[in-house]
Amino acid sequence: MTTYDIALIGFGGVNRTLAELVAARGDTLRSELGFGLRVVAITDLRLGSLVQPEGIDLGMALNMDGASGTFAAHGGSADTINESVIRNCTADIICEATFTNPEDGEPAVSHVRWALESNKSVCTTNKGPVAIRGAELTSLAEQNGVHFEFEGAVMSGTPVIRLAKKMFAGLKLNGFEGILNGTSNYVLGRMEAGLDFEAAISEAQKLGYAEANPAADIEGYDVQLKVLILANELLDAGIELKDVQRQGISTVTPEKIQKASREGLRWKLVGSARRNVDGSVTAGVSPVALPLDHGLAGVSGATNAVSFETDLLGAVTVSGPGAGRVETAYALLSDIIAMHAARTGAAAHV
Numbered sequence: 178m179t180t181y182d183i184a185l186i187g188f189g190g191v192n193r194t195l196a197e198l199v200a201a202r203g204d205t206l207r208s209e210l211g212f213g214l215r216v217v218a219i220t221d222l223r224l225g226s227l228v229q230p231e232g233i234d235l236g237m238a239l240n241m242d243g244a245s246g247t248f249a250a251h252g253g254s255a256d257t258i259n260e261s262v263i264r265n266c267t268a269d270i271i272c273e274a275t276f277t278n279p280e281d282g283e284p285a286v287s288h289v290r291w292a293l294e295s296n297k298s299v300c301t302t303n304k305g306p307v308a309i310r311g312a313e314l315t316s317l318a319e320q321n322g323v324h325f326e327f328e329g330a331v332m333s334g335t336p337v338i339r340l341a342k343k344m345f346a347g348l349k350l351n352g353f354e355g356i357l358n359g360t361s362n363y364v365l366g367r368m369e370a371g372l373d374f375e376a377a378i379s380e381a382q383k384l385g386y387a388e389a390n391p392a393a394d395i396e397g398y399d400v401q402l403k404v405l406i407l408a409n410e411l412l413d414a415g416i417e418l419k420d421v422q423r424q425g426i427s428t429v430t431p432e433k434i435q436k437a438s439r440e441g442l443r444w445k446l447v448g449s450a451r452r453n454v455d456g457s458v459t460a461g462v463s464p465v466a467l468p469l470d471h472g473l474a475g476v477s478g479a480t481n482a483v484s485f486e487t488d489l490l491g492a493v494t495v496s497g498p499g500a501g502r503v504e505t506a507y508a509l510l511s512d513i514i515a516m517h518a519a520r521t522g523a524a525a526h527v
Contacts, residue, residue, distance in 0.1 A: 179521075197506075220262050353412075401423045404460050416460060
């Protein structure tokens with residue numbers, strides 16, 4: 178039976194959880210999916226780098242937290258040597274889950290490129306490389322006969338990209354609109370319940386929904402990247418980040434929310450893209466007061482949802498968790514499953 182060797186680039190919440198899944202469910206995955214997984218390399222800013230072609234002891238790795246030493250004590254290095262590890266390790270698949278600058282997609286863009294140039298497949302949860310260099314990296318993967326998968330870049334474990342590509346065959350997709358950021362959605366919901374803007378953000382931070390600096394979520398930068406990915410992947414838009422208009426929710430006041438409520442409306446931060454008559458695509462993100470019977474108006478808390486506009490079925494809405502370490506780790510696993518299906522011609526279980 179096939180065993181795929183994988184390298185975990187970044188060992189924070191997402192890749193650490195993937196390692197936990199491999200350790201806890203390895204035999205079950207092998208039985209149900211027809212392949213096994215073996216971790217042969219890990220790199221981490223705190224722990225350093227460890228490469229073991231025969232397979233890393235995941236119990237050991239998962240017990241390390243950075244405060245109790247580095248991989249140097251286990252035959253590795255205290256330094257994070259990502260390029261050397263990615264290019265030279267024996268992994269078949271690189272699982273990329275590092276912190277990335279949304280402006281240039283680094284260091285994830287380089288991580289993905291190094292892997293593809295080395296004839297290794299890649300799955301990533303990072304929005305940056307997909308949004309900013311997606312076409313280039315996909316082309317590089319095709320040239321080298323490997324795979325570049327990124328299902329977790331938009332709605333975490335909810336397979337919105339793969340679903341639209343595989344399940345909407347025979348339909349013409351004219352556009353989409355979605356709630357693609359759980360933090361902003363939570364904040365708007367709490368403001369509707371009576372909290373002011375700052376109090377709602379503070380509550381979201383305490384619950385772990387919002388970062389210490391919530392600007393990426395609140396001002397729409399996160400959704401802007403996700404809209405760009407969906408527009409290019411599903412509508413063949415061929416647009417850049419500057420083409421996606423952006424407005425966040427900081428302009429939505431309690432007074433606006435109360436007025437909307439009286440009028441049977443509800444404020445949501447909506448990311449959307451539409452195909453125009455001339456074939457071009459218009460895309461953007463902005464707060465919108467939706468009627469309560471709109472398919473997205475009832476999406477609450479940190480849930481994400483996308484409503485696709487199709488020619489034969491009308492609006493088709495997909496909703497699910499848009500964040501969470503378990504959910505995002507599953508996205509990486511679903512990418513690996515898709516790679517296996519493509520390689521063997523088997524039906525994907527996602």
